[in-house]
Amino acid sequence: MAEASLSADMAPSHKTRAAQQPQPLAGRRYALEIRQHMAWHWQALILATALLAGFAISAAILIGAGVPADELANEFVMQTFFDGQNFRAVLFQAAPMILVGLAGCVAFRARFWNLGLEGQMIWGAIGATAISMWQIGPENLRLPLMFIAAIGCGLLWVLGPAWLKLKLGVNEIISTLMLNYMAANFLLHLVYGSWKDPKDNFPYSPQFRVFERLPELGAGIGSSILLAGLVALLAWWLASVSRMGLYLRFVDANPRVAHASGVPVRRTIYGAVLLSGAMAGLAGFAVAAGQEGRLTQAFYQGYGFSGILIAFLARNNPLAATVVALLVAALFVTGRSLQVFYQVPFSMVQLIQAVIVVCVASSDFFIRHRLRRVGGEAVQ
Amino acid sequence: MPNALELTGIRKTFDGFAALTDAHFSARWGEVHALLGENGAGKSSLMNIAAGLYAPEAGQLLVDDNPVRFAGPRDAAKHRIGMVHQHFKLVRPFTVAQNILLTAPPPAEFQSHGERLREISRDIRNKAAELGFDIDPSKRVDALSVAEQQRVEILKVLLAGARILILDEPTAVLTDQEAARLLQTVQGLARKGAAVVLVTHKMADVKTYAGRVTVMRGGRTVATLNPQEASVAELVKLTVGESIAAQGFQPSAAPRGPVRLSVRGLRTPASPEGRRVLDGVDLDLHAGEIYGLAGVGGNGQGELAGAIMGLQGEPTEGEIRLEGHGDLKTMAASVRRGIGIAAIPADRYGLALAGGLSVAENYAIGRVHTGRYGPVWRLRRGRIQSDTQEAVRAFDVQGVRSVAQKAALLSGGNAQKLVLAREFGKSPTLVLAHSPSRGLDVRASAEVHARLRAARDSGAAVLLISEDLDEVLQLADRVGVMTRGRIAGEFAQPADRQAIGQAMVDHG
Numbered sequence: 072m073a074e075a076s077l078s079a080d081m082a083p084s085h086k087t088r089a090a091q092q093p094q095p096l097a098g099r100r101y102a103l104e105i106r107q108h109m110a111w112h113w114q115a116l117i118l119a120t121a122l123l124a125g126f127a128i129s130a131a132i133l134i135g136a137g138v139p140a141d142e143l144a145n146e147f148v149m150q151t152f153f154d155g156q157n158f159r160a161v162l163f164q165a166a167p168m169i170l171v172g173l174a175g176c177v178a179f180r181a182r183f184w185n186l187g188l189e190g191q192m193i194w195g196a197i198g199a200t201a202i203s204m205w206q207i208g209p210e211n212l213r214l215p216l217m218f219i220a221a222i223g224c225g226l227l228w229v230l231g232p233a234w235l236k237l238k239l240g241v242n243e244i245i246s247t248l249m250l251n252y253m254a255a256n257f258l259l260h261l262v263y264g265s266w267k268d269p270k271d272n273f274p275y276s277p278q279f280r281v282f283e284r285l286p287e288l289g290a291g292i293g294s295s296i297l298l299a300g301l302v303a304l305l306a307w308w309l310a311s312v313s314r315m316g317l318y319l320r321f322v323d324a325n326p327r328v329a330h331a332s333g334v335p336v337r338r339t340i341y342g343a344v345l346l347s348g349a350m351a352g353l354a355g356f357a358v359a360a361g362q363e364g365r366l367t368q369a370f371y372q373g374y375g376f377s378g379i380l381i382a383f384l385a386r387n388n389p390l391a392a393t394v395v396a397l398l399v400a401a402l403f404v405t406g407r408s409l410q411v412f413y414q415v416p417f418s419m420v421q422l423i424q425a426v427i428v429v430c431v432a433s434s435d436f437f438i439r440h441r442l443r444r445v446g447g448e449a450v451q
Numbered sequence: 452m453p454n455a456l457e458l459t460g461i462r463k464t465f466d467g468f469a470a471l472t473d474a475h476f477s478a479r480w481g482e483v484h485a486l487l488g489e490n491g492a493g494k495s496s497l498m499n500i501a502a503g504l505y506a507p508e509a510g511q512l513l514v515d516d517n518p519v520r521f522a523g524p525r526d527a528a529k530h531r532i533g534m535v536h537q538h539f540k541l542v543r544p545f546t547v548a549q550n551i552l553l554t555a556p557p558p559a560e561f562q563s564h565g566e567r568l569r570e571i572s573r574d575i576r577n578k579a580a581e582l583g584f585d586i587d588p589s590k591r592v593d594a595l596s597v598a599e600q601q602r603v604e605i606l607k608v609l610l611a612g613a614r615i616l617i618l619d620e621p622t623a624v625l626t627d628q629e630a631a632r633l634l635q636t637v638q639g640l641a642r643k644g645a646a647v648v649l650v651t652h653k654m655a656d657v658k659t660y661a662g663r664v665t666v667m668r669g670g671r672t673v674a675t676l677n678p679q680e681a682s683v684a685e686l687v688k689l690t691v692g693e694s695i696a697a698q699g700f701q702p703s704a705a706p707r708g709p710v711r712l713s714v715r716g717l718r719t720p721a722s723p724e725g726r727r728v729l730d731g732v733d734l735d736l737h738a739g740e741i742y743g744l745a746g747v748g749g750n751g752q753g754e755l756a757g758a759i760m761g762l763q764g765e766p767t768e769g770e771i772r773l774e775g776h777g778d779l780k781t782m783a784a785s786v787r788r789g790i791g792i793a794a795i796p797a798d799r800y801g802l803a804l805a806g807g808l809s810v811a812e813n814y815a816i817g818r819v820h821t822g823r824y825g826p827v828w829r830l831r832r833g834r835i836q837s838d839t840q841e842a843v844r845a846f847d848v849q850g851v852r853s854v855a856q857k858a859a860l861l862s863g864g865n866a867q868k869l870v871l872a873r874e875f876g877k878s879p880t881l882v883l884a885h886s887p888s889r890g891l892d893v894r895a896s897a898e899v900h901a902r903l904r905a906a907r908d909s910g911a912a913v914l915l916i917s918e919d920l921d922e923v924l925q926l927a928d929r930v931g932v933m934t935r936g937r938i939a940g941e942f943a944q945p946a947d948r949q950a951i952g953q954a955m956v957d958h959g
Contacts, residue, residue, distance in 0.1 A: 104465065314819055314827045321816055324805035331762055331794065331802045332816045333785030 195352025225352015533608025596749025743927025
């Protein structure tokens with residue numbers, strides 16, 4: 072005989088058995104049910120609790136790894152956000168993070184699993200560098216041209232997978248992921264080959280000239296973070312204000328309904344995917360022209376995963392993605408200082424990321440279900 | 452006869468909404484027991500509890516007079532209870548045999564997968580022959596018609612060993628002939644000793660086939676009685692709580708207008724066996740008339756509807772001409788909506804509404820292309836909200852606490868009314884309604900029908916595709932019968948029901 076369906080029977084089983092009474096005693100039984108709807112403030116509370124749990128577990132891990140407990144808060148909060156230099160480092164780190172995060176959000180909203188963020192980023196950087204290498208355009212137009220080239224190249228690199236998916240039904244997870252390797256190897260081909268810096272023969276491109284780099288806005292803050300902020304606003308406008316946002320919600324919710332209701336499904340998907348590629352390309356531009364000042368051989372590593380993670384944690388919401396990207400960037404910066412001061416391996420940062428993702432992903436369960444006491448007044 | 456299945460004092464709430472408050476039900480071995488009630492009366496919820504899908508919050512479940520508790524459908528199957536759901540639970544890309552293998556009892560001794568599959572296929576053929584129909588176990592489920600899929604469901608529960616058979620609205624998607632055959636089959640099962648529960652809201656089926664009937668209303672059991680001793684009017688009164696006058700055919704007040712839609716030689720590509728889903732459909736639809744297209748399910752109705760709506764389906768040859776707009780086939784779905792084609796698809800949550808999105812969004816999507824809700828770069832949320840609120844009021848969509856709530860929270864009838872509100876919001880010139888009252892209760896169906904008549908009277912051409920002959924005869928000014936992908940016959944109203952029924956099966 073089965074005990075209970077989908078519900079934990081907390082009554083001593085001999086009682087129910089002896090009486091052959093399946094009715095639960097008052098307050099002894101709980102049932103799990105699917106929740107259709109939850110007010111947003113409750114959702115926020117659950118999400119915050121999950122984040123806190125993630126932080127607590129991460130703190131425990133760090134303490135286990137030898138970081139003194141009383142230093143944790145100092146390292147994470149005070150040093151990162153209230154120390155001017157570190158805060159600038161966070162913003163510096165955050166710009167490309169925000170851009171890949173947004174690229175993830177936009178594509179995932181169209182149910183296109185763009186795992187090729189790194190490849191598009193590489194091509195964005197290559198495009199920008201090409202303008203610099205070949206000295207196309209006058210000096211004052213050089214940076215805008217690099218910007219456009221980065222967008223164009225990122226967009227073109229994702230056009231293939233988009234076309235393959237919409238025309239032939241080729242799985243975009245595979246095609247975009249594999250194209251990452253092609254992009255990465257082409258990058259190596261360039262920096263070890265014709266684009267190698269002739270000055271020192273290291274595998275990176277020659278340094279960009281001053282007017283080819285993203286300028287500082289003052290106080291040590293780069294303009295790349297401004298660019299990322301503007302792109303975030305653009306993504307927010309697209310998702311929440313424009314008509315395309317409504318189309319995207321329908322494509323995401325049910326493509327067949329969308330099509331039958333007259334949503335231009337293909338055009339919407341193409342638009343979102345190409346925009347995603349363009350944003351990833353801009354991330355490459357932000358690294359090359361904003362951080363490194365040249366094309367290097369491994370600048371993209373980790374961004375693909377971070378982008379997906381940011382989009383996931385932000386539930387594909389562009390503004391939330393911006394905040395999450397800032398936090399991830401802070402984690403990177405803090406991780407580096409932990410590495411220096413406490414000899415904590417940098418992979419700990421990835422571990423913390425993973426812990427937080429798992430916690431947030433689990434919180435979904437509580438948003439979708441409710442635990443409810445049943446049988447309180449069950450005697451009939 | 453002893454009770455096979457008994458449920459007493461059952462209570463169940465969903466998200467604060469009490470679906471069942473105090474429900475009782477019992478079915479005896481060897482009887483067909485009908486469970487009658489409107490949509491939302493709690494019939495399906497109660498039977499889902501009997502089938503182990505939901506756990507009741509209070510009340511008792513007895514099989515053979517022994518109290519039982521189910522942790523899931525598997526436990527229910529162990530007590531030989533099997534349920535055929537209204538929305539089939541089949542794995543569509545799998546074959547019939549694979550689907551049945553999923554729930555079949557494990558083999559007594561070791562068998563290779565191939566042997567097991569062959570054995571199951573043999574069992575399927577034998578059982579099907581016993582029940583009086585023919586099925587190919589190696590066919591994929593998505594290649595079967597709705598009626599055939601239902602047979603697979605029935606075979607599935609029978610081969611899993613069920614002796615207490617619960618059928619949830621089994622005739623909702625069948626034609627008269629198919630339904631009669633199905634009900635005769637289940638009657639035969641009962642005669643051999645099984646207990647059959649027939650969840651339905653069709654009075655005629657209850658009167659003809661059920662030995663006893665239990666009526667539910669608002670989550671409670673109202674009465675259990677012998678249907679032979681009650682009139683249809685009494686049964687209707689018990690189910691709805693008040694009497695609703697049966698409505699007959701009401702002809703159009705005005706004479707019909709010119710031809711608005713003309714379909715010529717519509718054909719889909721031939722399958723390797725040479726069969727075409729659409730095989731030369733010729734159809735003229737006039738302004739100001741309802742053309743009812745009757746027919747056994749799976750004779751191309753869905754494809755015809757899809758071709759008119761502009762769904763991505765198989766490419767077709769032939770033409771679909773709309774007066775003043777030329778051939779529709781070159782137009783995108785959004786353009787078709789723009790020129791006044793309204794569509795009420797059969798698959799409500801598969802084609803008409805996105806359940807996860809809000810009522811307002813689902814309403815707005817129908818007109819957003821026209822620019823009524825702002826230019827491309829800005830959505831006018833205020834106007835969407837006020838328009839939706841107005842439409843919800845005008846079409847009496849109930850259960851909308853806020854237009855921001857998810858459309859999935861609406862009951863079947865109200866979801867359909869939301870679809871109607873959207874589609875009829877801008878006085879359509881052509882209405883395509885495919886099984887518009889499928890799964891709706893008497894009251895909601897009547898409202899849907901009234902809307903279709905109103906559309907006709909205001910000059911729209913209405914194409915009603917339905918597998919429910921009663922619905923077609925009640926509404927249509929002309930009746931066509933679709934078999935094997937073409938129109939096999941047309942009948943003027945008042946049409947001879949027998950002749951139509953004959954035309955449906957003659958070629959099918």
